[in-house]
Amino acid sequence: FLYMLGFFITCTSSLALSSVHGHHEFTIYSRPVKLRFGEVHNKMMTPTGLPDDVVATFADGTHNMAITGFDMDIVRTVNGIEQSVPLYDHYLHHYILNFGTTDGLKSLYVQSQDSSNGLNKMLPGSFRRWQERSGETLVSFGSAAGAEYRHNSHDFKAPFRVKLSKPEAWAPTLHLINTLSPNATRYSGVPSPLLQCPCTPQRVIDPKAGTIDGKLPDPRMGYCDGSFKHTNPSCSLQTYRGGWRCCENGVMLIDTSECARPNCAELPRSHVQLKATFRYEVVPANVVDDATPGSIRKLQPTACCDVTSDWQGDGNIEYDVPRCTHDTPPQQCVHIAQTVQPLDYYGYQVRALMDVMC
Numbered sequence: 001f002l003y004m005l006g007f008f009i010t011c012t013s014s015l016a017l018s019s020v021h022g023h024h025e026f027t028i029y030s031r032p033v034k035l036r037f038g039e040v041h042n043k044m045m046t047p048t049g050l051p052d053d054v055v056a057t058f059a060d061g062t063h064n065m066a067i068t069g070f071d072m073d074i075v076r077t078v079n080g081i082e083q084s085v086p087l088y089d090h091y092l093h094h095y096i097l098n099f100g101t102t103d104g105l106k107s108l109y110v111q112s113q114d115s116s117n118g119l120n121k122m123l124p125g126s127f128r129r130w131q132e133r134s135g136e137t138l139v140s141f142g143s144a145a146g147a148e149y150r151h152n153s154h155d156f157k158a159p160f161r162v163k164l165s166k167p168e169a170w171a172p173t174l175h176l177i178n179t180l181s182p183n184a185t186r187y188s189g190v191p192s193p194l195l196q197c198p199c200t201p202q203r204v205i206d207p208k209a210g211t212i213d214g215k216l217p218d219p220r221m222g223y224c225d226g227s228f229k230h231t232n233p234s235c236s237l238q239t240y241r242g243g244w245r246c247c248e249n250g251v252m253l254i255d256t257s258e259c260a261r262p263n264c265a266e267l268p269r270s271h272v273q274l275k276a277t278f279r280y281e282v283v284p285a286n287v288v289d290d291a292t293p294g295s296i297r298k299l300q301p302t303a304c305c306d307v308t309s310d311w312q313g314d315g316n317i318e319y320d321v322p323r324c325t326h327d328t329p330p331q332q333c334v335h336i337a338q339t340v341q342p343l344d345y346y347g348y349q350v351r352a353l354m355d356v357m358c
Contacts, residue, residue: 004180005023023068024281026051028170029075030274035090035178036267038194040247044112045096047105047171057282058166059333066281066296067162069155072143074176079141085272088148089180091195093247095149095274096173099164100138102133105171112173139164142173143297155279161295165285177253178270197247199240200255207237217245219317225310225339232319237307243318304341312342 028050033041049055058065074085074092088215098105140163145152156162179192182352197204204213210221217237233239247253252263260266289297309315326331 004260006197018056021199022350025277025279026054027275028276029276030172030174031272032271033174034174034269034271035176036252036269037178037180037182038252038264040175040177040197040249040251040253042093042173042175042247042249042251043094044109044173045171046109047102047169049102049169050167055246058164059316062285063164063282064285064287065164065167066283067156067164068158068279068281069153070147070278071153074150074272075275076270076272082151082275084186084214086180088192089178090270090272091147091177091178091179091192092149092274093146093175094142095175096140096142097276098138098140099167100169101166102169104138105169109171127226137165143303156299159295161281161283161296163283163296163298172274172276173275175247176272177247180270186199194253196242198242198253199246202244202252202256204268205240210237212237212245213248219244219314221245221316223314223318224308224316226263226309227337227339228316232308234319241320250332300344303345304343304345306338306341307339309341310339312345314344330331 028048031048033085035041054065057063072092072095074090075082077083098108100108103271139162143149143154177194177197179194198269199212206214210216221237221240224232228235233241234243254264256262256264283296300312303312306313306315307316308317308319319337321335
């Protein structure tokens with residue numbers, strides 16, 4: 001079993017702007033994602049405009065959007081009827097929701113095409129470094145909830161909000177895997193092995209050069225702390241069997257040598273979309289970000305929680321959970337891993353521990 005962790009960091013059609021108990025909400029859809037069985041989508045999509053009425057509300061800059069929560073789903077349309085895609089059908093490993101100006105998102109999109117900068121990963125440090133270099137004021141947030149994204153409302157307790165200034169567009173990043181075999185007629189009850197992103201025979205792993213398919217993996221290998229470094233297969237390319245580093249965009253997670261055509265081109269492509277509903281408040285742009293009554297507090301990226309790290313920020317991010325011996329009673333088959341990390345990025349932004357929301 002493989003443990004993988006992402007951080008909460010921080011098209012399309014739309015429904016009309018509406019008011020819900022004094023708040024507002026809008027629903028938007030990503031562009032269609034088309035995947036064959038075993039294929040990975042792991043990239044940022046091209047920017048798409050938000051609903052016109054939403055953009056107009058904030059265009060003069062006197063007010064900001066303060067997102068209070070959001071809900072996610074993966075859907076498809078069958079005979080004109082929208083349906084939620086079964087969790088065993090497509091696996092949403094993580095998503096990043098990028099908001100901002102159209103020009104700023106276009107710049108981010110161009111940079112995201114270079115996989116070495118980590119902008120398609122759930123790594124807040126990569127996005128922060130890009131912002132510092134570019135001067136753009138975009139907002140990026142998301143989750144790596146896996147199959148728990150559905151019916152799992154992300155609500156931010158006041159006064160914490162995701163603040164957006166003059167939002168014009170969004171450009172989601174989706175890490176999505178088609179896990180439904182074309183030969184399956186119903187769910188077997190057994191989780192798909194593709195959830196763990198196995199390294200297939202087509203992956204060229206060169207431990208000496210430190211590369212997978214001729215490229216340095218990102219995140220790099222070997223940043224495990226002492227309790228994992230010398231014992232866990234996922235901490236070294238010499239023993240790496242599967243995970244994030246074998247799950248880049250366009251990769252096939254099945255052995256394509258068993259297919260009739262190159263890259264299993266004979267398999268049908270699915271058509272699914274991310275559906276997102278955002279709830280927000282309209283707040284004056286001059287509302288301060290501090291602890292005074294009536295203020296709006298911006299959510300901060302966390303400097304934890306990666307159990308392979310014992311310092312500020314990421315370690316290896318993933319590790320193999322060891323199997324219990326065959327004679328271990330099920331109720332005693334328990335895996336525990338622990339570490340100690342700071343909650344906030346004290347290295348570039350000093351905040352009191354009580355100010356951090358995780």
